[in-house]
Amino acid sequence: MERRLAVVWTSLLAAGLILVLPPALCITTSKASPRPPRLIGCVFVNRGNITCRWEAGDTPTTSYTLLIQKKRGPEPFTTNSSLTPFTCTTPDTSCTADIGMSSVRFNFCITVTAHSHRGDISSELRCQPGRIEVMLPPVILDGVEPVSGMPLCLNVTWRRTYAVFPVSDSEIRAGVLNSQIEITAKGQLEVQVKNVTVKAYSFLVCLFRPDASYAVRLRHRYRGPQSPWSPWSNARQGRTAEDAPSAAPAFWRQVKQTDKNGWRFISLLWKPLPHFLANGRVHFYNVTCWTERAQILNDHGSCRDLHHASTSCTLLLPAEPCSCTLTASNSVGTSPEAQIWLLGASETEAPEPSSISVSPVDDHNLDVSWRAPADRSVSGFVVEWFAVREKNSSILHWEKLNSSLTTLVITEGVKPMELYAVSVKALYGERGAGKNRTIHIYTRQGVPSAGPNVGVQQISGGTVELTWSPVPVELLHGFIRSYTLCYAATNQPARNVTVPGHVHRYSLENLSPGNYDIFMQANTVVGTGAAGPIINVYIGPDEVSIVMYAVLPFVLTVLAMVLMACLAQSKIVKQKLCQFVPDPSNSSLAQWTTLEVT
Structure with a gap:
């Protein structure tokens, strides 16, 4: 009886739980349907193959079978179709099926079947024209x-x-x-x-x-x-075909010299147009100059018949204000004009830029900066630089900039241990270029590769007066701070004297008789340079005697004059102190004394 009651209560409790619990918490023995693979896309190659990719389903899969079948018009697709299917099997999620010589102009139906231990499951059937995803062959x-x-x-x-x-x-x-x-x-x-x-x-x-x-x-x-x-x-x-040049060449000038009548020997300078502006091969340049009165100058100097490789020419310009233009021409046309103006020889130049500074960036680059002149409207700037040479002239490099630029990094024609002169000029339109200020600089200094040539100016007793010329600037490799003058007598330790860099004359004094080797070295901030040529100077014993013979008469003469002056001075003193002393023998007292004795 008790067992029956327990069974009843258990049944009632179970029924109550079923009624109370929501459906989501109910336990079911049926399984959800597995998700099949999903076809992502295919690539059709006409008369070649079809490669398809798909996304795996959620069941462990041993392999996949790609099934592709052509479909003619409205013919329904069935797996039992009489047309030969194109298939391939793979464990991966892509596969390529060979379609032989079949054209992609047909419609194709595609499925992917996943195989597992639990059975097979296929993707949704997809039918489409083959050309929708065709990869065309290269043309x-x-x-x-x-x-x-x-x-x-x-x-x-x-x-x-x-x-x-x-x-x-x-x-x-x-x-x-x-x-x-x-x-x-x-x-x-x-x-x-x-x-x-x-x-x-x-x-x-x-x-x-x-x-x-x-x-x-x-x-x-x-x-x-x-x-x-x-x-x-x-x-x-x-x-592509050529076109007329689209820009004017960069144009500049250099005043070489001016004669007493104000005529100026001028070098006109320009830079070849970059190819993207020349738009073809430049065949020739044309230069035209005229005066302020619009008189065209017929004397072209070397500025006539300028071929494509020309970058400069020279001519004489009169003392009055002048202007010159330059154009470049190719097979299609002519560039816009580039123009420069020159003031009259007697006119005052406009102010130069201010706060000009030049500093090395590295061995081959210089950074230049400046400020435009205050309260003046400028049309641009020109930066010039060249290597300073003593024997041979160097190439003038230049860059023309618009008025908005006040800095330039020089990258052309610069080497370490060479002295460069850098200047900046402001351009004032038809007023031409203003004054320039020049700064000398090295990108990197070194030690001089030669010393000064020392010469003997005079030997006097134990003193040797020496002179020397500056070392050629090409051999300096830096700014000279001082010179070291070295000298040594035979079998004696060498001695040296430091001489300031601006001095070019020095005297060695109190030298003992003997042979002396003398040479000089130049010093920069980096160190001491190579020694200059050695000269030999001989100071004999006679040098000192000759000096004594020359000095002794003078000294004796001076002493004699001093003695004579002293003697003359003593007579005057006597006259002042002993004006009159009576002679006792002539006095009356002398006679009286004599009588008294006898």
């Missing part, structure tokens, strides 16, 4: 040619292999192709890829610079982003 690029009168354009021609390219001519004309062109400028590593519209086997691309060479490749895809890009075509070289 053949036949030519990339310039276009006359269109220097920014190239004409590109291409063709396809009909047997494997599944797009017809009419479709191409209809614009079903998406196309891209790859451009690589000659001598550059940067590669550009640009979208282009292609509706024929010949088309214009206007993305280039004049007179420039490019390597070009082409690729297509069918309709849109679902279709992958084809491989790139073969590369073809092409060069």
Whole structure:
């Protein structure tokens, strides 16, 4: 009886729990359906293969089978279709099925079946035209040619292999192709890829610079982003046509000398146009100069018939204000004019820039900065620099800058341990250039590679007067701070004297008789340089005797004169102190004394 009651109560409790608990907490013995693999996409290669990718399901899988079957028109797809399926099996999540010579113009139905120990499960059936995801074969690029009168354009021609390219001519004309062109400028590593519209086997691309060479490749895809890009075509070289120069050359001048009548010998200087501004090969330059009264100067000096390699010419200009223009010409046209103005020989130049500073960046670069003149409107600046030479003239380097720039890093024509003169001028439009201020600087100093040549100016007794000339600036390699004058008698320790760098004469005194070797060294902040040539100076015993013989008469004469002066002085003293002393023998007292004795 008790056992029956326990069973009843247990049944009632279980029924109550079932009624009370929500459905989510109810325990069920049925299992959820496994998730099948999901097809991501395929790549169709006409008359080749189809590669598909998929996402795995949630059941452990031993392998997958990709099933692809062509579908003709409205024919329903069944796994038991009479058409031969294309399949491949793989443990991975992608697989490539060979379709032989089948065209991708058909519709295809695709499934992926996952195999496991628990059974097989397949993805949803997907049917689509093969060309939706077709990868077109690479086309053949036949030519990339310039276009006359269109220097920014190239004409590109291409063709396809009909047997494997599944797009017809009419479709191409209809614009079903998406196309891209790859451009690589000659001598550059940067590669550009640009979208282009292609509706024929010949088309214009206007993305280039004049007179420039490019390597070009082409690729297509069918309709849109679902279709992958084809491989790139073969590369073809092409060069655009020339255009007229698009900018004036940088133009400057250097006043070499001025004669007594004010005529000036002028060097006109310019820089070759960079190729991207010349837009072709420059054939010649043309220079024209005229005076303030608009009188064109007929004497062109060497500024006539200037060929493409010219970068300077010289001519004489009168004392009055003048102006000169320069143009560059190629096969298509002429550049804009570059113009410079020169003040009259008697006119006062405008102020120079202020706060000019020059400092080395490294062995081959100099940093220059300045401030524009206060309360003056300037049209630009010119920075000039050249290596200071004593024997040979050096090249004048220069850079023309617009008015907004007040700094320049010099990178051209600079070497360590060479002295450079750097100057900055302000440009005042038709008022020409202002005054300049020059600063001398080394990028890096060293020690002099030669010493001064010492010469004997005079030997007098034990004194040797020496003179020397400065070391040539090319051999200094730094700013001279001082000289070391070294001298040594035979079998005696060497001695030296430090002489300030601005001094070029010195006397060695109190030298004993003997032979002396004398030489000099120049000193910079880095150290002492090489020794100059050694000279030998002989000081004999006679040198001192000769001096004594020369000095003794003079000394004796002086002493005699001093003695005579003393004697003369003693007579005067006597006269003052002993004016009159009576003679006792002549006095009356003398007679009286005599009588008294007898």
